[in-house]
Amino acid sequence: MQNVNAPREPAPVLSTSSTILNMREKEKYIEEFDFPFCDESSKYEKVAKIGQGTFGEVFKARARNSSKKFVAMKKVLMDNEKEGFPITALREIKILQLLKHENVVNLIEICRTKATLHNKYRSTFYLVFDFCEHDLAGLLSNVNVKFSLGEIKKVMQQLLNGLYYIHSNKILHRDMKAANVLITKNGILKLADFGLARAFSVAKSGQANKYTNRVVTLWYRPPELLLGDRNYGPPVDMWGAGCIMAEMWTRSPIMQGPTEQQQLILISQLCGSCTPDVWPGVESLDLYNKMELPKGQKRKVKERLKPYVKDPYGCDLLDKLLQLDPAKRYDADTALNHDFFWTDPMPCDLANMLAQHTQSMFEYLAPPRRPGHLRHHHHVPGAQAKPNPPPQDSGYQDRVF
Amino acid sequence: MPYWYYDKKDLLNTPSFRDGISNDTENRYRKEGARFIIDTGSKMDLGYNTVATGVVYFHRFYMFHSFRTFPRYITACCCLFLAGKVEETPKKCKDIIKVAKSLLTEQKFSTFGDDPKEEVMTLERILLQTIKFDLQVEHPYGYLLKYAKCLKGEKSKLQKIVQMAWTFVNDSLCTTLCLQWEPEVIAVALMFLAGKLSKFEVVDWNGRTPKHNAWWDMFVEDICMELLEDICHQVLDLYSPQTQPSAADSPPPQLVAQPTIRPVLKNDKKPSVTPPTSTSPVAVAKPVVTPIKNGSDVKPEPPKMDMRFTYPGYPPTMPPYPPMYSAPPPSIPPPRLPLPPGPPLAIYSEPPPARFPPVNVPPPNYYPPMPTRAPLPTRGPIPPGPPPPRSYYPPV
Numbered sequence: 001m002q003n004v005n006a007p008r009e010p011a012p013v014l015s016t017s018s019t020i021l022n023m024r025e026k027e028k029y030i031e032e033f034d035f036p037f038c039d040e041s042s043k044y045e046k047v048a049k050i051g052q053g054t055f056g057e058v059f060k061a062r063a064r065n066s067s068k069k070f071v072a073m074k075k076v077l078m079d080n081e082k083e084g085f086p087i088t089a090l091r092e093i094k095i096l097q098l099l100k101h102e103n104v105v106n107l108i109e110i111c112r113t114k115a116t117l118h119n120k121y122r123s124t125f126y127l128v129f130d131f132c133e134h135d136l137a138g139l140l141s142n143v144n145v146k147f148s149l150g151e152i153k154k155v156m157q158q159l160l161n162g163l164y165y166i167h168s169n170k171i172l173h174r175d176m177k178a179a180n181v182l183i184t185k186n187g188i189l190k191l192a193d194f195g196l197a198r199a200f201s202v203a204k205s206g207q208a209n210k211y212t213n214r215v216v217t218l219w220y221r222p223p224e225l226l227l228g229d230r231n232y233g234p235p236v237d238m239w240g241a242g243c244i245m246a247e248m249w250t251r252s253p254i255m256q257g258p259t260e261q262q263q264l265i266l267i268s269q270l271c272g273s274c275t276p277d278v279w280p281g282v283e284s285l286d287l288y289n290k291m292e293l294p295k296g297q298k299r300k301v302k303e304r305l306k307p308y309v310k311d312p313y314g315c316d317l318l319d320k321l322l323q324l325d326p327a328k329r330y331d332a333d334t335a336l337n338h339d340f341f342w343t344d345p346m347p348c349d350l351a352n353m354l355a356q357h358t359q360s361m362f363e364y365l366a367p368p369r370r371p372g373h374l375r376h377h378h379h380v381p382g383a384q385a386k387p388n389p390p391p392q393d394s395g396y397q398d399r400v401f
Numbered sequence: 402m403p404y405w406y407y408d409k410k411d412l413l414n415t416p417s418f419r420d421g422i423s424n425d426t427e428n429r430y431r432k433e434g435a436r437f438i439i440d441t442g443s444k445m446d447l448g449y450n451t452v453a454t455g456v457v458y459f460h461r462f463y464m465f466h467s468f469r470t471f472p473r474y475i476t477a478c479c480c481l482f483l484a485g486k487v488e489e490t491p492k493k494c495k496d497i498i499k500v501a502k503s504l505l506t507e508q509k510f511s512t513f514g515d516d517p518k519e520e521v522m523t524l525e526r527i528l529l530q531t532i533k534f535d536l537q538v539e540h541p542y543g544y545l546l547k548y549a550k551c552l553k554g555e556k557s558k559l560q561k562i563v564q565m566a567w568t569f570v571n572d573s574l575c576t577t578l579c580l581q582w583e584p585e586v587i588a589v590a591l592m593f594l595a596g597k598l599s600k601f602e603v604v605d606w607n608g609r610t611p612k613h614n615a616w617w618d619m620f621v622e623d624i625c626m627e628l629l630e631d632i633c634h635q636v637l638d639l640y641s642p643q644t645q646p647s648a649a650d651s652p653p654p655q656l657v658a659q660p661t662i663r664p665v666l667k668n669d670k671k672p673s674v675t676p677p678t679s680t681s682p683v684a685v686a687k688p689v690v691t692p693i694k695n696g697s698d699v700k701p702e703p704p705k706m707d708m709r710f711t712y713p714g715y716p717p718t719m720p721p722y723p724p725m726y727s728a729p730p731p732s733i734p735p736p737r738l739p740l741p742p743g744p745p746l747a748i749y750s751e752p753p754p755a756r757f758p759p760v761n762v763p764p765p766n767y768y769p770p771m772p773t774r775a776p777l778p779t780r781g782p783i784p785p786g787p788p789p790p791r792s793y794y795p796p797v
Binding site: 021023030033087094 | 482523534535
């Protein structure tokens, strides 16, 4: 089946296989078989490339049978796979088939291209999702998009609701970041990109889990992963939720370390040094003694975020999410019960605000956000100063549709 | 049709049958393919879950394609290859092929073509499309353990029954039962069979209510005796000497008289399965089972039949049990299985909580209920400012 261009001969006739199809018959069969459960991707028409997922490109596409129905198609990259259909894609599919929730991206179906001589009788596969107009990174990089406090609360409430749901179903996302948080034009938030997600279990006594700690985009990676923990759990996503929450005000990722070491330093500068005092058990993590860790740093979460966040409840919740010790970090349920969500202004719908923006905003299509980290406290601008001058908004809207 | 269960008449009119392969021959092919997956998987130390998942893929695949188009042993390899990845116990394709080659005659292995690995890769895509990417499959094993926990009786005897039922479940993979009944139903039937053969009558069980006539009423509604016996027969037929020895090569002689498929149940309606209370939702990673090695002495003894059906000779024709695979679990409740070492995103040892219907039969648009949230926690320190009264919970 490989050498499709070579002159093809019928498969060797075996004494016992006279009834088995020869190769050419089989190719024809594969080409013509109408898989009842797996539609052809040609039922959608690609409109634009909107992103690059963990294992392939993402396109916006329109259903041919309905010009109003848009989807996102994520191509399953298989070209360099020695072991067939990637196990990461299989995981993502299994997890997405399990998770059905308003705040989790919805997998509609999996489509294929037709197998032909041209592709050596190997289909390409696409995961087809409901289309979401924006991602949070794209929205935050556009200065014209302004979130009120109530709207920020709504974003965070939906995000935590999604996390609460997936964690209740024993799934870790493991790639929380603003670009993986989608928002529809109606203001519904969806957690997306489960390409790194996995199921987790609560570790039994004496039976620690051994997960890879090489997950989560560096800037959103929690200290336990950076210190080599392999028995982690939902708190890794909660750290990401904290980073994203802060970003709702700072408009750019708060800790943009270029290396793992640097990331830990940035974390210590914000959250204080990782010591057994504030984090019992940290000393037993693999890299605790192998890495040079900043000593004597004081915790300054509220102090440094206050100029941006202002709302004291917001500051308090951030403080609870950006806890060094994963055991002390708020879980999604506790966070949802925080006063931040139950005080005026109450969370309010995003639809009206988003209605002013008729163009999609995706990180992939936006110019790189200014690498303006959360500045160190003596650099933090005064209350009235605008944090992080926004990127130019020319240049990217034209590239959107 | 996202439903993976078939009536008997559908099982007679398969793509292979329409392609000129007799039902008996097809059943033999299925049995050989399944047995081959079991043998290959056992030899590679794959757990029962992975093996069973591979076999279910295999049976589903041939509800859409003919054995003439896709020779069984390479399909079997492909199913095991995919199941390994899905169950988080991946094996390299070339290693599977190597083991397959060692288990097959040269002639049978020749159906793998000139480049077996490439053949498997191409076939994998066809397999995935055929099975609708329904990757997560449930098996009867977990139900056996669940049921056993509730039954009252002498512990050692109960253990023996579970072990016997476990072996029956292993062997049931060689039948098309997984295309006919949900794993809960198969587990009930084969537990029932093991009880019968051990002369163990279950008279009481935990959770019994006056409405229950038999212990399984607690778990599955409307299971009638005819259905149970039909399922048991299908497994016991495997041990019947009339069945063709699997050594015969393909295609087989077409004239072997075979016991015909039993008449369709009077009550052809499938029992409605109660929402399984311990169904694991897409349990993304299943525990890798350390093969159980203490089961060799508990192979079911040739029983004296006291059930209504006739029972042809048992052990002589029984396929040997691969010790790594078919040995029953060592104890009830299931042991906490050790997690495999090493990185590639290993395994977790406990299925997620039950909140979902079996994943292979999702009702359309079924949204699993949100777990109920715990009541408000005690509050941490609150930032300055008195919290305004909390008037209502906004809609979430």
